[in-house]
Amino acid sequence: MTRTTGILADRAIDALFGEGRLKSEAPLDADQVQPASLDLRLGSKAMRVRASFMPGREHKVADKLERLTLHEIDLEDGAVLETGCVYIVPLMESLDLPQDMSASANPKSSTGRLDIFTRVMVDHAQEFDKIPAGYRGPLYLEISPRTFPVIVRRGSRLSQIRFRVGHSLLSDTELLDLHQAETLVASEMPNVSGGGIALSIDLKGSGPDGLIGYRGKHHTSVIDVDRKAAHDVLDFWEPLYSRGRDELILDPDEFYILVSREAVHVPPLFAAEMTPYDPLVGEFRVHYAGFFDPGFGHASAGGAGSRAVLEVRSHEVPFILEHGQVIGRLVYEHMQERPAGLYGTGLGSSYQAQGLKLSKHFRVG
Ligand SMILES: O=c1ccn([C@H]2C[C@H](O)[C@@H](COP(=O)(O)OP(=O)(O)OP(=O)(O)O)O2)c(=O)[nH]1
Incomplete structure (x- = not known):
């Protein structure tokens, strides 16, 4: 059964491409369409700009780039993007959305885990990462590596987009009902409010040493965003142990990878998103809002016990x-x-059934 409103699943995203609503300089990569999102690919050049900017109602991104570009970098054979710098990259994909369809973008989980700040911008935008219904035009990605310098190239996939018709977020009551039926967050006392279900932090740790997380090192070498298991964990991360204290002091300006105490479940007919920042829970933030795919943590898709990183x-x-x-x-x-493919089922998914897991670029042992 198909609902009139909701997030588009893989088949419908393929159809957008077939109908010319979604265009690209090159055919889509085989695994570019995910259960509830499309990965966006970098085009062939990056513009280093002085500072981040918002196009605003009156302007196209290209107009602002004419004024703000410091220099242009060719991405055909790969290039290093340095920490602390801001780059704008035209993406290979562009849109011609129907009047009733909007979209939103987000860094891929692998990008967030590398502390690469990314946001999608469109012409005349007044908000980042939001693409208004009926938008017709190019897409741009703002990129600013925060902790590690990275190598990217034409075709690298750092961010993803979700398409939606209407609004179909679950209310608190609907969320509680779904939780009772499907156990969304493995907790005896689910904390549901403001349309969201709470996740808490695990600081007891796992394994004999009580590993609780990792802190990013400074002045490291470069990470290639397109290479899996190519980098040694300890060259980039300092492991953190609980040592019986069950607490962690966050240093300002440091970047941490931690894990949720609860296992998380996204049933096949739903998509989830982690809200990036809630000032009510303290002066820290979960840094990157994350898309959670249909099937993440779903037992029949091999995901029982998946935690949120x-x-x-x-x-x-x-x-x-x-x-x-x-x-x-x-x-x-x-x-x-329901998507044709669920997260974890033959899609080469990197994080199904994960515990505390760094991005796919690192090898353990
Ligand atoms: O902050 C987040 C965001 C997502 N996830 C999980 C849920 C999501 O379903 C999965 C994969 O996310 P995404 O598709 O963004 O990651 P990817 O980098 O594209 O990995 P993959 O190659 O597995 O698709 O990671 C987290 O644990 N933490």
């Missing part, structure tokens, strides 16, 4: 995180239909 930063002041503290919320939205 959290990218965390403290604001301004050092902050003590304690085991079990609420750190973010998952909001759930209806899919228009």
Whole structure:
């Protein structure tokens, strides 16, 4: 059964491409369409700009780039993007959305785990990562590596887009009903409010040493975003252990990879998103809002027990995180239909059934 409203599933995204609503300089990669999203690919050049900017109602991104570009970098054979710099890259994909269809973008989980700040921009935009219904035009990605310098090239996939018709977020009551039927967040006392279900932090750790997470090192070598298992964990990360304290002091300006205490489940007819920042839970933030795919944590898709990996930063002041503290919320939205492929089922998914897991670029041992 297909709903009129909701997030488009893989088949409908393929159809957008077939109908010319979604265009690209090159045919789509085989695994570019995900269960509820499309990965976006970098085009052949990057513009280093002085600072981030918003196009605003009156302007196209290209107009602003004429004024703000410091220099242009060729991405055909790969190039290094340095930490602390801001780059704008025209994407290979462009849109001609129907009047009733909008879209939203997000860094891929692998991008967030590398602390690469990315946002999608469109012409006349007044918000990042939001593409208004009926938008017709190019897509651009703002990229600013925060912790590690990275190598990217034409075709690298750092961000993803979801398409939606109407609004179909679940209310608190609907969320509680779904949780009772399907166990969304493995907790005896689910904390549901403001349309989201709470996730808390695990600081007891796992394994004999009580590994609780990782802190990014500084002045590292370069990470190639297109290479899996190519980098040694300890060259880039400092492991953090609980040592019986069940707490962690976040240093301002440091980047942490931590994990949720609860297992998370996204049933096949739903998509979820982790809300990026909730000032009510403290002066720190889960740094990158994350898309959670239909089938993530779903038992029949091999996902039982999947935790959420959290990218965390403290604001301004050092902050003590304690085991079990609420750190973010998952909001759930209806899919228009069940995706043909669920996360984890033959899609080469990297993070199904994950515990505390760094991005796919690192090898363990
Ligand atoms: O902050 C987040 C965001 C997502 N996820 C999980 C849920 C999601 O379904 C999965 C994969 O996310 P995404 O598709 O963004 O990752 P990817 O980098 O494209 O990995 P893959 O190659 O597995 O698709 O990672 C997290 O644990 N934390």
